[in-house]
Amino acid sequence: MADTAAETPVQTRRIGDTAIIYASDYLNKLSGERIERECKHQLESGSRALVINFRDTELVNSIGVSILMGVIDAAEQSNARLIFSDVNAHTVGLFEMLGLTRHIILVKDEEEALSQLKTQTDAAGSMGS
Amino acid sequence: METNTQRLLHTFATLADLGQEIANTADFEEMLRNSFHLLLGSFAIRRGAVGEYDRERGELRLIASRGMAQSQNTSLPISNEHARELASLGSALSLDNATKEAARFLEDHKESFAAVEIDLLLPLVVRERLIGIVLLGEKATGEKFTEEDLEVVSTLARHIGVGIHSHRLLEEVESKAEENRRLYDGLRAIYKETVHAFAAAIDIKDRYTQGHSVRVGKYSEIIAREMGWSDDAVEGIAIAGYLHDIGKLIVDLNVINSPERFNAKESKEMSRHPAAGYEILSPISHPYADIPLMARHHHERIDGNGYPDGLKGDEIPAGARIVTLADSFDAMTTDRPYRKKLALRDVLEDFRVNTGTQFAPEVVCAFCRAFLKEIEGTAKEQRLIKLLGKNYDNVESVSPLLSQLISDLDGGAMAATAH
Numbered sequence: 423m424a425d426t427a428a429e430t431p432v433q434t435r436r437i438g439d440t441a442i443i444y445a446s447d448y449l450n451k452l453s454g455e456r457i458e459r460e461c462k463h464q465l466e467s468g469s470r471a472l473v474i475n476f477r478d479t480e481l482v483n484s485i486g487v488s489i490l491m492g493v494i495d496a497a498e499q500s501n502a503r504l505i506f507s508d509v510n511a512h513t514v515g516l517f518e519m520l521g522l523t524r525h526i527i528l529v530k531d532e533e534e535a536l537s538q539l540k541t542q543t544d545a546a547g548s549m550g551s
Numbered sequence: 552m553e554t555n556t557q558r559l560l561h562t563f564a565t566l567a568d569l570g571q572e573i574a575n576t577a578d579f580e581e582m583l584r585n586s587f588h589l590l591l592g593s594f595a596i597r598r599g600a601v602g603e604y605d606r607e608r609g610e611l612r613l614i615a616s617r618g619m620a621q622s623q624n625t626s627l628p629i630s631n632e633h634a635r636e637l638a639s640l641g642s643a644l645s646l647d648n649a650t651k652e653a654a655r656f657l658e659d660h661k662e663s664f665a666a667v668e669i670d671l672l673l674p675l676v677v678r679e680r681l682i683g684i685v686l687l688g689e690k691a692t693g694e695k696f697t698e699e700d701l702e703v704v705s706t707l708a709r710h711i712g713v714g715i716h717s718h719r720l721l722e723e724v725e726s727k728a729e730e731n732r733r734l735y736d737g738l739r740a741i742y743k744e745t746v747h748a749f750a751a752a753i754d755i756k757d758r759y760t761q762g763h764s765v766r767v768g769k770y771s772e773i774i775a776r777e778m779g780w781s782d783d784a785v786e787g788i789a790i791a792g793y794l795h796d797i798g799k800l801i802v803d804l805n806v807i808n809s810p811e812r813f814n815a816k817e818s819k820e821m822s823r824h825p826a827a828g829y830e831i832l833s834p835i836s837h838p839y840a841d842i843p844l845m846a847r848h849h850h851e852r853i854d855g856n857g858y859p860d861g862l863k864g865d866e867i868p869a870g871a872r873i874v875t876l877a878d879s880f881d882a883m884t885t886d887r888p889y890r891k892k893l894a895l896r897d898v899l900e901d902f903r904v905n906t907g908t909q910f911a912p913e914v915v916c917a918f919c920r921a922f923l924k925e926i927e928g929t930a931k932e933q934r935l936i937k938l939l940g941k942n943y944d945n946v947e948s949v950s951p952l953l954s955q956l957i958s959d960l961d962g963g964a965m966a967a968t969a970h
Binding site for chain 1: 589592593597
């Protein structure tokens with residue numbers, strides 16, 4: 423499968439200290455490495471939470487899984503929260519089977535991801551006050 | 552989808568991707584890194600490393616790692632004895648019930664892996680030799696590797712092992728081919744040097760024609776190139792030019808150095824040299840075609856009145872027809888004991904008169920074209936003019952003659968043909 427993501431930048435948007443990163447249609451070596459780099463860049467830039475939106479992702483191969491494990495590692499090291507959203511049913515099955523879901527929060531869509539993060543932040547804020 | 556089916560499909564997809572990666576011959580380290588990540592991704596393993604074992608140095612060079620402090624190109628010493636032990640075990644070694652060999656590896660390198668939990672050690676073995684090691688941490692599920700998992704991981708690792716082995720074999724073959732190419736080039740250089748030495752020896756014997764063989768070689772080269780011969784064939788005809796008079800080595804020195812025109816007896820003696828040259832050159836395996844034949848037939852004539860075999864027209868090898876003209880041109884443009892060199896216009900007149908009887912028209916035509924290009928400045932170099940030397944000035948004056956000769960020959964002569 424051709425990797426058109428190699429030529430296009432990773433789409434990202436930032437809301438407060440949350441970075442939302444949009445994965446490409448086929449998460450393999452080239453596109454996966456770009457996402458990993460972007461996630462690390464966002465963490466280094468102060469993001470406290472990462473949402474990876476898989477709305478365009480049809481397929482994740484083994485290299486893609488390995489790269490996502492690297493993202494999980496990086497997020498854990500930065501004490502950042504990591505949420506996967508808009509994951510199709512096949513990929514959800516794959517992530518569950520491989521145990522990725524033990525290390526990330528899986529939500530239906532981006533809205534739910536942001537809502538969860540807000541709830542957690544609010545809860546942390548009220549505990550602190 | 553049932554988990555087992557999904558597991559199977561994921562493994563198949565990984566194997567298919569792995570096959571593609573291993574076929575990537577362009578970049579060995581990239582191939583190994585990608586293959587390793589496929590292996591990690593097949594079970595969502597967070598930490599691990601892969602290294603290639605260098606038997607000569609007795610060390611494992613890490614080429615890719617994930618989630619480990621060790622960067623690539625870290626080298627871990629492994630003795631040959633230990634490598635043999637690991638190779639003999641072959642398959643994936645779970646460190647839960649670690650064999651002493653696997654435990655010893657981790658013990659030897661405990662500083663390198665202090666912060667990392669290694670669950671599996673996979674020796675990559677091809678033909679009973681250790682060629683690499685894969686180290687794997689725990690699965691993302693947090694579960695232990697099952698027997699089935701070990702089978703899958705071992706299968707993937709075997710593919711990676713074969714990939715490493717194939718790449719190294721390919722490199723070895725390429726290195727041998729390169730070595731052979733260098734040896735061949737070296738032999739060719741020695742051959743050329745030897746030929747030059749022979750040419751010098753031939754010319755030293757004849758005190759009146761010093762440099763003749765080398766010049767004939769160069770003129771022949773210029774004509775052949777103009778006729779569209781391949782680079783290799785042009786090199787070959789230059790060699791033939793250098794060696795065309797090698798038969799003179801057996802001709803009586805007094806005849807060769809006679810200050811006067813040869814008498815009948817001397818001519819007979821002298822006419823032995825083309826066949827003698829052929830005899831000298833035939834037993835040698837030349838890297839170019841027809842060198843002995845070019846020496847044998849460089850005194851043949853198109854009309855069949857030449858020697859030693861009286862060949863006619865196309866019976867004379869193409870190379871010999873070129874050497875004949877180059878030989879005559881040099882003879883006419885250098886001083887001889889019994890006559891001075893001819894003026895260029897007289898040389899060209901000789902060509903005009905003798906084309907079709909002594910000289911091949913397509914060769915004369917090519918010679919004239921090459922000469923004219925040099926005079927007009929459209930040739931890359933002025934090789935022919937330089938060979939003529941300072942004794943010929945005002946070469947431009949023969950341009951009209953050359954043009955006329957080309958025009959006459961193009962009208963009725965054969966077109967130049969690529970060799």
